[in-house]
Amino acid sequence: xxxxxxxxxxxxxxxxxxxxxxxxxxxxxxxxxxxxxxxxxxxxxxxxxxxxxxxxxxxxxxxxxxxxxxxxxxxxxxxxxxxxxxxxxxxxxxxxxxxxxxxxxxxxxxxxxxxxxxxxxxxxxxxxxxxxxxxxxxxxxxxxxxxxxxxxxxxxxxxxxxxxxxxxxxxxxxxxxxxxxxxxxxxxxxxxxxxxxxxxxxxxxxxxxxxxxxxxxxxxxxxxxxxxxxxxxxxxxxxxxxxxxxxxxxxxxxxxxxxxxxxxxxxxxxxxxxxxxxxxxxxxxxxxxxxxxxxxxxxxxxxxxxxxxxxxxxxxxxxxxxxxxxxxxxxxxxxxxxxxxxxxxxxxxxxxxxxxxxxxxxxxxxxxxxxxxxxxxxxxxxxxxxxxxxxxxxxxxxxxxxxxxxxxxxxxxxxxxxxxxxxxxxxxxxxxxxxxxxxxxxxxxxxxxxxxxxxxxxxxxxxxxxxxxxxxxxxxxxxxxxxxxxxxxxxxxxxxxxxxxxxxxxxxxxxxxxxxxxxxxxxxxxxxxxxxxxxxxxxxxxxxxxxxxxxxxxxxxxxxxxxxxxxxxxxxxxxxxxxxxxxxxxxxxxxxxxxxxxxxxxxxxxxxxxxxxxxxxxxxxxxxxxxxxxxxxxxxxxxxxxxxxxxxxxxxxxxxxxxxxxxxxxxxxxxxxxxxxxxxxxxxxxxxxxxxxxxxxxxxxxxxxxxxxxxxxxxxxxxxxxxxxxxxxxxxxxxxxxxxxxxxxxxxxxxxxxxxxxxxxxxxxxxxxxxxxxxxxxxxx
Numbered sequence: 120x121x122x123x124x125x126x127x128x129x130x131x132x133x134x135x136x137x138x139x140x141x142x143x144x145x146x147x148x149x150x151x152x153x154x155x156x157x158x159x160x161x162x163x164x165x166x167x168x169x170x171x172x173x174x175x176x177x178x179x180x181x182x183x184x185x186x187x188x189x190x191x192x193x194x195x196x197x198x199x200x201x202x203x204x205x206x207x208x209x210x211x212x213x214x215x216x217x218x219x220x221x222x223x224x225x226x227x228x229x230x231x232x233x234x235x236x237x238x239x240x241x242x243x244x245x246x247x248x249x250x251x252x253x254x255x256x257x258x259x260x261x262x263x264x265x266x267x268x269x270x271x272x273x274x275x276x277x278x279x280x281x282x283x284x285x286x287x288x289x290x291x292x293x294x295x296x297x298x299x300x301x302x303x304x305x306x307x308x309x310x311x312x313x314x315x316x317x318x319x320x321x322x323x324x325x326x327x328x329x330x331x332x333x334x335x336x337x338x339x340x341x342x343x344x345x346x347x348x349x350x351x352x353x354x355x356x357x358x359x360x361x362x363x364x365x366x367x368x369x370x371x372x373x374x375x376x377x378x379x380x381x382x383x384x385x386x387x388x389x390x391x392x393x394x395x396x397x398x399x400x401x402x403x404x405x406x407x408x409x410x411x412x413x414x415x416x417x418x419x420x421x422x423x424x425x426x427x428x429x430x431x432x433x434x435x436x437x438x439x440x441x442x443x444x445x446x447x448x449x450x451x452x453x454x455x456x457x458x459x460x461x462x463x464x465x466x467x468x469x470x471x472x473x474x475x476x477x478x479x480x481x482x483x484x485x486x487x488x489x490x491x492x493x494x495x496x497x498x499x500x501x502x503x504x505x506x507x508x509x510x511x512x513x514x515x516x517x518x519x520x521x522x523x524x525x526x527x528x529x530x531x532x533x534x535x536x537x538x539x540x541x542x543x544x545x546x547x548x549x550x551x552x553x554x555x556x557x558x559x560x561x562x563x564x565x566x567x568x569x570x571x572x573x574x575x576x577x578x579x580x581x582x583x584x585x586x587x588x589x590x591x592x593x594x595x596x597x598x599x600x601x602x603x604x605x606x607x608x609x610x611x612x613x614x615x616x617x618x619x620x621x622x623x624x625x626x627x628x629x630x631x632x633x634x635x636x637x638x639x640x641x642x643x644x645x646x647x648x649x650x651x652x653x654x655x656x657x658x659x660x661x662x663x664x665x666x667x668x669x670x671x672x673x674x675x676x677x678x679x680x681x682x683x684x685x686x687x688x689x690x691x692x693x694x695x696x697x698x699x700x701x702x703x704x705x706x707x708x709x710x711x712x713x714x715x716x717x718x719x720x721x722x723x724x725x726x727x728x729x730x731x732x733x734x735x736x737x738x739x740x741x742x743x744x745x746x747x748x749x750x751x752x753x754x755x756x757x758x759x760x761x762x763x764x765x766x767x768x769x770x771x772x773x774x775x776x777x778x779x780x781x782x783x784x785x786x787x788x789x790x791x792x793x794x795x796x797x798x799x800x801x802x803x804x805x806x807x808x809x810x811x812x813x814x815x816x817x818x819x820x821x822x823x824x825x826x827x828x829x830x831x832x833x834x835x836x837x838x839x840x841x842x843x844x845x846x847x848x849x850x851x852x853x854x855x856x857x858x859x860x861x862x863x864x865x866x867x868x869x870x871x872x873x874x875x876x877x878x879x880x881x882x883x884x885x886x887x888x889x890x891x892x893x894x895x896x897x898x899x900x
Contacts, residue, residue: 238477238684239370242448242456244486245522245679251448253456255474258364259374259445262477262685265353269381272368273352274424275388278417279395279410281313285348317355362394362401363440373445375401375437385424386435389414401437408434451493454526454536455484458677466691468681478690481679483520488513488810492523495806499798500777502788508780510537511802512660513773513810519634519664519673520693521657522771523806535780541637541653542778545795546608547742547763548648550663553605553719554629555621557712558701562601562826563719567612569599575618586614589743600829605719606726608741610647617646630654632700633662634675648742656774659765663739664772665700669820670713672700714822718830721819724766727796731768732808734816739766739803741795746784758784762795764803769817771810775803 185193237255244250252259277284311319346354361371371391372380383391393410394401401407415432418424437443448456459480460470473480492511500509513523526538556565571588578584588594588610595603595612604612617626627641635658644650654662661675674696681691702708720738724731731737742763748756761778762785777798779785785793 237474239445240473240477241479241684242452242459243479243481244484244489245482245520246486247481248486249446250455250482250484250486251446251452253474254364254445254447258360258366259370260358260366260477261369262357262367263353263369263380264685265347265349267381268353268356268368269383269388271385272356272380272383272388272392274418274421275385275392275414276313276352276356276395278389278421278423279392279414280316281311282417282421284313284352287312287314313355314351317351317358359395360398361391362398363443364445374440374443376435377438377443384435385415385418385428386411386432389418389432390435390437402440450529451525451527453529454538455482455524455677457536458521458524458539462676462678463681463691468691476690477684479682479684479687481681482677483515483518483522483679483693484524484677485522488523489525491806491809492525495802495809496525499802499805503798504786504788505532506779506783507785507787507793507798508533508535508537508778509798509802510540510656510776511773511806512538512656513771513806514660514664514675516664516668516767516770516772519661519668519675520679521660521675521677523810524657524677537656537776537778539655539657541655541658542761542776543650543652543744544648544654544659544765545742545744545761545763546610546613546648547659547740547765547774548626548630548645548652548654549605549608549613550666550716550720550740550765551626551630551633551635552613552617552621552646553601553716554633554666554701554712555625556601556616557715557825558625558629559621560826561620562824562828563605563715564824564827564829565601566598567601567604567615568597569595569604569607569609569612570597571611573611573615575614586611602719602722602829605740606722608723614643614646618643629701630662632672633665634658634672634700635662649744656763656776659763660772660774663765663767663774666713666716667738667767667769667772668713669706670700670702670709670711671697671706673697710820711822711825714820715825717819718822718824720766722830727764727800729764729796729800729804732811735768735807735811735814736818737766737768737807738819739764741800743795744778747782753784755784758786758792759794760785762793762797762799764795764799766803766807768807768811769819770814771807773803773806775799775806777802 237257238260239255240253242250242252281287356368358366359368360366361368361374363371363374365371365374368380368391372378372383372387375391376383376387390407390411393414394407396410397406411434415424415429419426419429459482460473463473463480464470492513496509496511500507508527509525510527511523511525512521514520515522524538526536526540527533529536569588571594572585574583574585576584589608593607593609595607595609599609599612601612601616603609617623623641623643623645626645627638630638635654637653637655637658639653640651642650645652648654657675664675665672674694676693678691678693680689680693682689699706699709701712717738720740721736723740724737727739727741729739742761742765743759744761745756746758746760748758760782761776763774763776765772765774767773777785777793787793787798
């Protein structure tokens with residue numbers, strides 16, 4: 120005892136065991152590490168010797184065996200730690216991940232979804248009625264706004280897809296468990312809520328992975344936290360597929376029942392809601408009926424439909440698919456669509472952007488005017504040879520909007536848009552000779568030698584070059600006023616005017632200032648609208664519209680405006696940029712020039728044996744391109760290859776054209792040569808008469824004459840003083856043309872221009888000319 124060290128308060132050598140209340144904090148051991156079973160002799164022996172009194176070979180004392188109470192306590196500690204770990208893995212970590220994902224993910228809006236897809240572009244007439252639709256291969260899509268979907272439709276969809284939609288948080292735990300069970304047992308059924316389905320459709324992800332499902336849950340939850348239920352169901356019903364190429368409830372209502380979604384009955388709504396699950400079976404009556412019954416029963420179960428209405432409900436047989444097929448744009452209207460697309464592309468809206476936006480495009484085409492145009496062309500050209508091509512374009516001078524456009528049938532017999540195909544305009548282009556002449560301060564009273572067969576320079580082979588008039592009635596005296604020459608369409612006067620007074624470039628400039636866009640090469644042939652001079656019916660109607668509108672320039676256009684689907688927000692509107700066309704910054708001067716042109720063109724109508732609609736003043740000009748018989752084809756110099764009538768009233772400008780796709784003589788159904796005062800004039804006059812019927816009377820404004828004034832009527836007798844045709848005229852101009860015209864006898868024929876549009880390539884050919892061979896008449900009437 121004397122050798123013993125004093126005991127410490129915290130330790131006693133006499134006590135080699137452990138207090139039963141102490142925590143066992145030594146290094147962990149396995150559960151079966153406690154040695155022999157409780158109550159064995161070995162345990163008793165150890166206890167008798169004072170517990171762990173023995174030392175092992177290293178001199179260390181062995182640990183005492185665990186008591187049953189300690190062993191039980193230790194087991195529960197391990198179980199708690201395992202549970203903590205499982206809780207962290209399956210609850211805490213997912214919660215953290217969910218929270219992080221919540222702030223990182225974005226919920227796509229229906230507009231964002233549709234912006235990534237091709238959508239329906241709807242084309243409207245000027246009155247808002249539908250002209251047709253451009254349906255993408257991916258189907259018909261239409262957007263509704265919140266509040267535009269009826270409760271009947273919403274309840275039907277809830278009954279079919281997610282009865283707890285109004286109360287769930289974006290996902291249904293029991294539904295997810297059912298889905299897991301179905302997947303494990305190879306059963307069918309899903310656990311997605313409407314919110315989850317929207318996310319799945321909006322992100323276009325259908326893969327069966329935990330990552331996709333987890334992300335879908337996060338986005339669905341976030342959607343329900345940040346958006347109202349009304350917004351969510353509207354978004355879902357705007358993008359879900361219903362079959363028949365219809366995306367969204369509005370498109371589906373039209374595709375199956377030809378009515379707006381707002382007018383759907385409970386039975387019809389139940390039918391559409393039922394096919395959401397498997398749209399490919401929407402045409403299967405057995406499947407559709409079974410799903411219809413399921414939806415109606417669920418509507419009753421959730422108190423969305425009275426039982427009496429359920430009992431009275433009858434299956435709503437959808438209309439035949441072909442009957443409700445969206446109206447595609449075909450035939451001539453496809454030419455209008457192409458014009459619209461070109462115009463919008465130039466404004467920064469290429470076709471892919473149009474389809475991404477699913478816009479509503481309101482055109483300038485008046486449905487009544489369009490109907491009259493197509494009907495007129497059909498009636499006048501009925502029974503005529505298919506080789507005769509035709510076009511009619513009408514433009515509103517006040518807005519410069521194209522109100523009617525006929526470019527051809529656009530079928531297998533003729534797919535070319537002749538309304539926008541450049542052709543020799545013949546004498547109808549003399550109008551721009553007048554503009555150039557008047558801009559110089561020269562007046563309609565100025566005189567020129569109006570006799571025929573006048574010499575202007577020499578041909579490349581050295582022989583004399585002559586310009587002829589179309590006939591005796593188209594010639595006048597050697598002191599022929601510009602006014603009379605315009606009425607008679609006297610070739611020699613206009614060629615003299617351009618070659619020796621204005622120059623060809625001034626005429627080209629005047630035409631461009633009026634709105635003619637298709638001009639390319641410029642030479643003296645422009646005086647008579649021949650040679651390389653070419654313009655489209657659309658150009659001519661637009662150019663004459665500028666004159667009809669008192670010389671005010673505006674951009675011609677086919678588009679009034681373009682709006683977003685649903686809310687109708689305007690994203691594009693046709694610009695209005697009025698300015699003086701023929702006198703920069705001087706509207707009065709431009710008006711005076713245009714008014715003098717009108718004064719000169721008014722007598723042409725009666726001279727051409729045409730008449731204006733009752734109560735309306737009109738003005739215009741015929742145009743003829745002579746057939747080139749030198750190419751060795753059948754026909755003669757008395758035939759024509761292009762014939763025009765272009766004219767206007769204060770409220771409408773119309774260009775009518777009949778021609779061919781190559782250098783061939785124009786013959787009607789009776790075998791007679793077609794002239795400008797024939798088929799094109801009949802089309803022009805009938806359209807004007809029918810279009811202006813019952814419209815207020817109108818007259819042109821009076822303007823002050825420019826320069827030396829004269830009226831065609833004052834000199835109408837001058838034809839009697841006309842010089843007879845001769846081989847050569849001594850009264851030809853002293854100054855030769857700087858760019859002599861081509862002749863049918865020329866060894867250097869030029870090619871006719873091709874269409875200015877890239878869609879169609881027009882065949883080229885050696886053209887005729889407007890002047891005739893050495894001893895033949897000219898080609899412009």
